[in-house]
Amino acid sequence: MDVLIVEDETMAQVNLARVLTRHFPDVRIVGTTGSVRDTVLWLRTPGNNADVIFMDVELSDGDCFEIFRQIDVTARVIMTTAYDNYAVRAFEVNSIDYLLKPIELQALKRAVERCRIRGNGIDTDVLLNAIRRPREYKQRFIVRFNDRIVPVQASDIAYFYSEEKNTYLVTNDNNRYIMDQSLEVLSDELDPERFFRISRSCIIAMPAIVSIVKYMGNRLKITARPSHEFKMVVSRSRVDDFLKWLEGSN
Numbered sequence: 001m002d003v004l005i006v007e008d009e010t011m012a013q014v015n016l017a018r019v020l021t022r023h024f025p026d027v028r029i030v031g032t033t034g035s036v037r038d039t040v041l042w043l044r045t046p047g048n049n050a051d052v053i054f055m056d057v058e059l060s061d062g063d064c065f066e067i068f069r070q071i072d073v074t075a076r077v078i079m080t081t082a083y084d085n086y087a088v089r090a091f092e093v094n095s096i097d098y099l100l101k102p103i104e105l106q107a108l109k110r111a112v113e114r115c116r117i118r119g120n121g122i123d124t125d126v127l128l129n130a131i132r133r134p135r136e137y138k139q140r141f142i143v144r145f146n147d148r149i150v151p152v153q154a155s156d157i158a159y160f161y162s163e164e165k166n167t168y169l170v171t172n173d174n175n176r177y178i179m180d181q182s183l184e185v186l187s188d189e190l191d192p193e194r195f196f197r198i199s200r201s202c203i204i205a206m207p208a209i210v211s212i213v214k215y216m217g218n219r220l221k222i223t224a225r226p227s228h229e230f231k232m233v234v235s236r237s238r239v240d241d242f243l244k245w246l247e248g249s250n
Contacts, residue, residue, distance in 0.1 A: 001026050001116075004042065004050035004075070006067075008034035008060040012101075016054060016080075019105065024112060035061045040070050050075045052115050054099075057081040076115045137191040143169060143177035150177065154194070158208035158226060160186055162201045172208070174226035196245045198222065198234040206246070 003020060007013045013032050020027045030050055033039040036059055042048050053075045055064050067073065079098040097111050141152050158172050160183060167179040167186070179186070187197050197203045208224045212234075215221035220234040220242065234242050 001051045002028050002030045002049060004030060004039075004053045005032045006034070006039050006053060006055040006059070006064065007032070007080070008056060008058070010034075012056070016103065019103075019108065020054075023105065023109070035059050036064065036066045036070075037061055039064075039067050043067075043071055043073065052076045052078065052112075054078050054080055078111045078115065138189045141169065141179070143179060145177055152177070154191065157195075157205055159202060159204040159224060159228075159232075161203075161228075161230065163230070170226060170228075172226070192245075193248075196242055198232070198238060198242060200235070202230075202232055204232070 001024070005013050005016055007016065013034070017029045017032070021029065031042055031048065033042050039055075039059075053073065055067075055077055057064050057079055058081070064079070077097065080101060080103065081098065082101040097114055099107055099111055137154070139154050141154070141157075143150050143152055152169065152171060156171050156173075158170050160167060160169055160179065162168070162183055167182055169177045169179050171177075181189070183197065183201070183203055186203060190203065194207075195203050195205050204222065204224060209222055210225050211223045213221050215233055218236050218239065220239055222232040222234065224232055
């Protein structure tokens with residue numbers, strides 16, 4: 001059984017190769033790689049063939065799933081990872097072989113035996129779907145108004161802006177609340193299909209945009225609803241991405 005080891009830590013490569021050759025007499029290590037790039041090159045090189053690939057999830061230049069996006073892998077694959085995270089849970093659900101580091105001998109033996117029983121190859125679509133999890137964005141925010149705590153639905157928000165070190169949330173019906181979060185934090189929590197950060201000081205929801213005109217310095221000026229006293233201007237560096245966002249191609 002010819003084995004390719006894909007692992008970016010040299011000692012882990014050596015240890016796995018030693019255990020495999022010691023406990024599985026028919027195993028022959030035909031190659032080792034440590035990056036997405038080197039693995040794709042190895043697999044594309046004529047004459048390079050492996051029956052089984054032991055593949056670390058985290059490689060030196062990215063995660064191993066990029067390999068499957070670039071090339072069809074026909075060998076049987078056993079994933080190895082130090083992290084019991086969403087990828088591992090996805091492997092379990094989709095019956096993809098994996099080993100948690102540090103690799104235990106009995107677990108290794110079971111994985112190898114499963115490889116002997118199963119047919120060649122891995123269903124790339126199953127693998128990529130297994131590790132693809134939808135991003136969840138905040139649906140509501142908790143704000144304080146005097147002595148009250150007020151929940152605000154994301155769909156009711158027109159825009160956020162910062163002024164004099166404070167961050168404000170403005171609703172569609174023109175209520176204004178001070179936020180605890182900065183715009184940097186909010187940018188990561190908001191659905192990018194609905195909200196766009198047009199500048200360092202403003203994030204706007206698409207339904208709040210009334211009109212857009214060209215503005216000095218190759219920028220854009222927005223009129224939004226509810227009305228606002230400050231100039232709502234799209235920064236020059238964000239204009240292209242903003243226009244793509246409006247078109248739905250961002």
